[in-house]
Amino acid sequence: MGEEAPEEYELGGGEDERVMEWEAGLPGADELTPLSQPLVPAGLAAAFRIPPEPGRTLLDVHRASAATVSRLRRASSSSSSSFPAFASKGAGAGADEAESGGGADGGNGNTNNNSSKRARLVWTPQLHKRFVEVVAHLGMKNAVPKTIMQLMNVEGLTRENVASHLQKYRLYVKRMQGLSNEGPSPSDHIFASTPVPHASLHDQVPSPYHPHPHHHSYNNAAYAATVSSYHHYHHANH
DNA sequence: TCGTAAATAT
DNA sequence: CATATTTACG
Numbered sequence: 001m002g003e004e005a006p007e008e009y010e011l012g013g014g015e016d017e018r019v020m021e022w023e024a025g026l027p028g029a030d031e032l033t034p035l036s037q038p039l040v041p042a043g044l045a046a047a048f049r050i051p052p053e054p055g056r057t058l059l060d061v062h063r064a065s066a067a068t069v070s071r072l073r074r075a076s077s078s079s080s081s082s083f084p085a086f087a088s089k090g091a092g093a094g095a096d097e098a099e100s101g102g103g104a105d106g107g108n109g110n111t112n113n114n115s116s117k118r119a120r121l122v123w124t125p126q127l128h129k130r131f132v133e134v135v136a137h138l139g140m141k142n143a144v145p146k147t148i149m150q151l152m153n154v155e156g157l158t159r160e161n162v163a164s165h166l167q168k169y170r171l172y173v174k175r176m177q178g179l180s181n182e183g184p185s186p187s188d189h190i191f192a193s194t195p196v197p198h199a200s201l202h203d204q205v206p207s208p209y210h211p212h213p214h215h216h217s218y219n220n221a222a223y224a225a226t227v228s229s230y231h232h233y234h235h236a237n238h
Numbered sequence: 239t240c241g242t243a244a245a246t247a248t
Numbered sequence: 249c250a251t252a253t254t255t256a257c258g
Contacts (some may be wrong), residue, residue, distance in 0.1 A: 034249060120247075120253055144240065159239085167242070188249075 010122040127154065128190045131165060136196070145196045 024095060060118075134151045135143045145163035152162070171193040184192035 118254095123252080146239070160254075162253090163240075166240095168252080170241095189251075 011230075012204055058112045118158075123165055123190055125190060125193055129155075130154065131162070131169070131192055132196065134167070135169065146186070 096128070113204065130152050131148065134148050138144075138147060138151070145159045145166055149157055149159050149162040169191065172184075172188060173196055176196070186192065
């Protein structure tokens with residue numbers, strides 16, 4: 001009776017949701033000093049013989065903020081298993097990545113050994129949007145799977161997922177470059193929907209992605225697993 | 239780890 | 249059949 005339905009899981013859900021409550025009363029971003037810049041002026045630092053700050057780069061900042069946000073979210077929402085929801089199949093291992101930001105990454109024994117095969121990731125427009133933004137932010141030079149994945153900070157998203165999508169994305173961009181005119185092909189689906197931002201050497205990546213559930217809505221698995229795609233096996237020998 | 243090709247699923 | 253996503257390989 002029961003056939004294992006090939007469930008796919010869908011990531012994403014919130015688009016540009018910011019927790020204003022946290023920002024209430026706080027100065028605007030314009031008023032704040034860019035975190036990506038050293039708080040201590042170079043001259044002053046030199047005078048005090050302060051060694052060059054470690055890798056306090058945009059990436060680190062983003063990672064840190066992302067981690068903070070993640071932690072806050074968890075603490076704020078009592079039991080919010082904000083999970084991209086894996087299809088049934090017993091996956092469910094919740095594990096927060098506690099990346100130690102101690103300078104250069106040393107041994108990375110993080111091999112996701114989830115016995116369960118994860119369902120196909122569905123790249124929703126939102127996810128793709130996030131992806132594109134991050135890629136544009138990094139620039140073709142630094143837009144590598146790992147970095148992209150980290151900057152996107154989407155729980156459940158793996159490096160492989162990103163790498164795969166990145167491959168297609170690059171092809172899409174390249175293909176379009178050849179055709180200076182003419183809009184994107186409708187067959188490009190997601191890619192066509194997202195205007196490829198210019199990979200200027202400037203960056204501007206918005207707040208980290210929030211795969212968090214809506215306030216009042218459907219089941220917690222709403223944004224998570226849109227478990228509904230049970231397509232039949234189609235074996236066609238054309 | 240990254241990039242590309244082939245494989246597989248839908 | 250085409251597209252999307254995964255898996256294998258260098």
